[in-house]
Amino acid sequence: xxxxxxxxxxxxxxxxxxxxxxxxxxxxxxxxxxxxxxxxxxxxxxxxxxxxxxxxxxxxxxxxxxxxxxxxxxxxxxxxxxxxxxxxxxxxxxxxxxxxxxxxx
Amino acid sequence: xxxxxxxxxxxxxxxxxxxxxxxxxxxxxxxxxxxxxxxxxxxxxxxxxxxxxxxxxxxxxxxxxxxxxxxxxxxxxxxxxxxxxxxxxxxxxxxxxxxxxxxxx
Numbered sequence: 001x002x003x004x005x006x007x008x009x010x011x012x013x014x015x016x017x018x019x020x021x022x023x024x025x026x027x028x029x030x031x032x033x034x035x036x037x038x039x040x041x042x043x044x045x046x047x048x049x050x051x052x053x054x055x056x057x058x059x060x061x062x063x064x065x066x067x068x069x070x071x072x073x074x075x076x077x078x079x080x081x082x083x084x085x086x087x088x089x090x091x092x093x094x095x096x097x098x099x100x101x102x103x104x105x
Numbered sequence: 106x107x108x109x110x111x112x113x114x115x116x117x118x119x120x121x122x123x124x125x126x127x128x129x130x131x132x133x134x135x136x137x138x139x140x141x142x143x144x145x146x147x148x149x150x151x152x153x154x155x156x157x158x159x160x161x162x163x164x165x166x167x168x169x170x171x172x173x174x175x176x177x178x179x180x181x182x183x184x185x186x187x188x189x190x191x192x193x194x195x196x197x198x199x200x201x202x203x204x205x206x207x208x209x210x
Contacts, residue, residue: 004117004118005115006116008114008115011110011111011116011131011143012110013111013165014165017145024126024145026116026131028116
């Protein structure tokens with residue numbers, strides 16, 4: 001099931017722009033006080049780094065992701081999620097757009 | 106004064122992507138039930154159309170805007186706003202990034 005809306009308490013108005021705009025997200029705080037972000041990765045092949053562990057939940061479009069260099073590429077589509085360890089990197093490739101919620105911790 | 110955060114009730118998780126990603130926004134509903142969006146326009150020169158009247162409030166970066174074809178170009182920077190009539194068009198040019206809140210009505 002795709003998460004179309006989330007309860008929020010407050011939203012940070014300024015966007016996070018990464019990779020020349022190939023990834024744009026907005027941070028917000030949930031009603032429960034958790035920090036999350038909603039974002040989109042446009043057509044590109046990118047390497048992301050994490051600080052905290054993350055769960056990337058797809059809410060539209062799709063991506064392929066590779067959690068370890070040389071490892072298998074897997075597909076993530078709307079309603080699916082994947083987990084990324086803290087202090088790590090992962091590769092992502094997107095044909096059109098990958099809309100996501102980033103959950104931390 | 107720049108609006109850095111806004112109270113919200115819910116956020117739409119899927120981004121609005123316009124002009125091949127030159128403009129990306131996320132829609133949300135305020136604690137008072139008003140629909141707004143937060144977005145960013147990246148380096149570009151674009152023509153936007155409105156349905157409802159809009160107030161564009163700059164929360165980071167800057168843009169130049171032209172409300173009528175052939176009219177004066179004006180600058181909008183963080184903390185400033187400009188109004189756009191409903192069912193109209195306006196031109197916008199951005200050198201780096203223009204982060205905004207779009208208020209409707």
